[in-house]
Amino acid sequence: MVAGFGTLVVSIALALAGDELVRPGLQALLFNWITVPYLISGTIAWWRRPASRLGPLMIATGFVMALTALQWSTVPVLLSVGHLLDLVPAAMFLHVFLAYPTGRVAGRLRQVVVVAGYATAVVLQLTKILLGINPDSLFTVTTKPVLAGRIEQAELITMSALLLVGAALLLVRRPSAIRVRRRPVALLVDSFGLALIVLAILFVAGLRGWSQIETVRHVTFAVLGLAPVVFLLGLLDARLARTDVGALLMDLRADPAGDLREPLARALHDPSLTLAFWLPKYGSWADSEGHAVTLPGGSDGRATRVIYRDHEPVVALEFDRSLEDEHELLDAVAAAAGIALENSRLQAELRARLHELQGSRARVIDAEQQERKRLERNLHDGAQQRLVALALEIGLLAGQSAGDADTKARLMQAKQQVSASLDELRDVARGIHPAVLTGHGLAVALESLAAQAAVPVTLEVVADGRLPEHVEVAAYYVVSESLTNIAKHAHASTASVRVTRSAGRLVVEVVDDGVGGADTERGSGLRGLADRVEAIGGRLRIWSPADGGTRLEAEIPCG
Amino acid sequence: MRVAIAEDSVLLREGLTRILGDAGLDVVAAYDNADDLLRYVRGFPPEVAILDIRLPPTHNDEGMRAALQIRERHPGVGVLVLSQYLELGLAMQLLSESADGVGYLLKDRISDVEDFTGAVRRVAAGGSAIDPKIVSTLLQRRRSDDPLAALTPRERQVLELMATGASNQGIADDLVVTLRAAEKYVSGIFTKLGIPSTRSESRRVLAVLLYLRA
Incomplete structure (x- = not known):
């Protein structure tokens, strides 16, 4: 830190002194416009993010930039050093921009570009000075102006090319400012890219000897100085973001069990944020509702950060890739949300277990239903048909035995027995599964139920068309069980059944004017009915005051 | 009197054909599915069509739909529906327009040969035959x-x-x-x-x- 400040002071003094001595006016102003912001931004960055190399790198850039002013000195040693360093700032700009925001140059291509930049700025610069491109330099060994000129051309062309490649690399990874409200970052990358491009243009202009070179130089310096200013804005934005982390803490404290995504998305300035919770029992990720999800894994402009607790993943934040640049913000948000995230993970796990439980209940009921259907079908196609054929055969025999009254009477009796068996079998089969429901739907099936009830029943079915089978079956059993209960316990004089469909739910209401006092907890019939309805995501409610009347209402989701 | 039948149980189809034939009725067609019966009725409308309510392929409502279709498109053809179960709702559907030439009986009724053939004749003649159980x-x-x-x-x-x-x-x-x-x-x-x-x-x-x- 002290070293940083020391460097800052020395550099500013040097830059100011150099300018005052040699290049007054606009040029000096622009020169300071570059060096001073870099030194200030670098120092602030170093202070704010000590772990990042970016701060020192920016300070070094400003310092070297200041040192290049020495080339206008009249003292031979200083002048020689100034000349030697002339192109190093260009390589350093490239380095700083490509190293943003971590201070490390990530990616093979970026590393190659940065190293090549330094190599060009040092090796080719030294070579051309050794060959005497600048007669005043102390490093001049020999004087070969033509060769030195060639090398200078190669040096400037190479450096321009590297700068343009650097600009391209930056702009390729530019975050989408439209999708996410991350304008400062996008703006920063834009200014970096622009700075590299104008720097490349400046070198080409120098090479071609353009007449407007001074104007180009001014523009270049102005743009180069803009970058650290935008960088400062970015830091300020991050600071503002951290105040959002404070708000996040307040939010979490106010409503620790509430939805986490909203406050996190606000704090991270990323409305597209999604959360996934790690469920160790299931070995998979799940959303807050407990439904299994897969992590996207860095595709499609998205990035993921997994938060661990005791080396176990707890939650994954999935966000816009541009957020990756703000490690600190992510760290702060993750730390702030730690406990609440653990809570949410437990909630997600609970919901997953509920889904699993409900799924298995529904599957058990469905399997039972299919088995019942199969049994009824077997009875219908097997025993029932055979008995009907048998009755027919006996009937024909009875018809042929017209002469023998005794035989005929016994055959008729046998036929009666078969008919009675058929009646009993019909009741059994209907109890196993009401085939009319599968064949003709709820309205037709309920009509028979209502007609056979022990009390007068008014039936109203306002549900057009067929419903999913499990819904029809559940609704049928609700009515059938209710009417049985009314017959057994209610001492009612009338009852009504009403089936309506609205907003994706089938509502079955059974009302009687009996004695009341019905209860889902007593009597296994109503409890079993409630279980059945709840297993398919529905709800059964009963109002049965002791002073009379019972109203049962089942709500069944029907898509 | 011409009778067409759709019944998927071989035993009952043959039994029906036999008793109706013995009673002097002319069983002109006997199928195990509704589509063939409908095609036959379109071509050669008989006096009466007898249908099992549960017919292939799904055994759900094929027979019932065929019965309603015949009633709608061929008012002159009597329709007698046979079933293992009786449903008041289905009876009312069959009778929704009128009770002319319509019957709805339990399958067992065919064993009372005389009553059954009488019901078939009644339906063929434009009358009705509603199961006593209904x-x-x-x-x-x-x-x-x-x-x-x-x-x-x-x-x-x-x-x-x-x-x-x-x-x-x-x-x-x-x-x-x-x-x-x-x-x-x-x-x-x-x-x-x-x-x-x-x-x-x-x-x-x-x-x-x-x-x-x-």
């Missing part, structure tokens, strides 16, 4: 203010027979009374229940069933 279900139905209580036991019997589609002569034969007596019972019932009386025997079936169902 009628007794309706009669047993509880009512808050029961006007049926005003009927004598004899009148109840007559009402039941009337609802199954029996003619006045049929009622007289069944109860072993004179035709005149049967007619007197019928008009007495209409008066007591307040049902507008009608001469058409099939129309009075519908009137009585609708009255009982209400």
